[in-house]
Amino acid sequence: MGITYAIAASGALPVVSACVVLTKAGVSAMTLAAPSADGVVLRVVSYSDNAHTITATSLVYDGTTGVNTTGTFAAFKGAAVTLIGWGGKWLVGSANLVTWA
Numbered sequence: 001m002g003i004t005y006a007i008a009a010s011g012a013l014p015v016v017s018a019c020v021v022l023t024k025a026g027v028s029a030m031t032l033a034a035p036s037a038d039g040v041v042l043r044v045v046s047y048s049d050n051a052h053t054i055t056a057t058s059l060v061y062d063g064t065t066g067v068n069t070t071g072t073f074a075a076f077k078g079a080a081v082t083l084i085g086w087g088g089k090w091l092v093g094s095a096n097l098v099t100w101a
Contacts, residue, residue: 003016003017003018003019004018004019004020004021005018005019005020005021006020006021006023006047007020007021007022007023007024007028007030008023008024008025009024009028010024010028010029010030011030011031012030012031012032012033013030013031013032013042013044013054014042015032015033015034015035015036015040015042015085016036016040016042017039017040017041017042018042018043019043019044019045020042020043020044020045021045021046021047022044022045022046022047022048022052022073023047023048024048024050024052025048025050026050027050027051027052027053028050028052028053029052029053029055030044030052030053030054030055031054031055031056031057032054032055032056032057032058032083032090033056033057033058034056034057034058034085034088034089034090035058035083035085035086035088035089035090036085037085038085038086038087039084039085039086040084040085041082041083041084041085041093042082042083042084042085043080043081043082043083044080044081044083045078045079045080046073046076046077046078046079046080047077048077049075049076049077050073050075051072051073051074051075052072052073052079053070053071053072053073054070054071054081055069055070056068056069056070056071056090057069058088058089058090059089059090060083060089060090060091060092060100061089061090061091061092062092062095062100063091063092064100065100065101068100068101070100070101071095071098071099071100072098072099072100072101073097073098074097074098074099076097078096078097079096079097079098080094080095080096080097080098081094081095081096081098082094082095
C-alpha cells in the first residue's frame with residue numbers, strides 16, 4: 001500500500017487501496033462507500049485513544065458475526081481493520097480491536 005492518508009476529522013473514507021490513519025483528537029464518525037473495484041484493499045488504523053466508528057453504505061462481511069454495516073474501534077492507539085473490496089461489498093481481512101455489528 002503506497003498511499004497513506006492522515007484524517008483528522010469525521011467524514012468519508014477514501015475508496016481506494018490505501019492506508020488511512022485516524023488522527024482526530026476526539027471520536028471520528030467515518031462513512032465508507034461501496035468498493036470502487038474488486039481487489040481494493042483499505043487499511044484503517046487509529047492513532048488516538050478514541051472509539052472511532054465506520055458506517056458502510058454497503059455490506060461488510062467479517063467472517064464471524066455475518067453481515068454488518070458499522071465497525072467500532074476500541075479506544076486504543078493501534079486499533080485497526082483491513083477491508084478488501086469484492087463484488088460491491090467489503091470483506092474484513094483482519095481486525096485488531098475493531099468489532100462489527
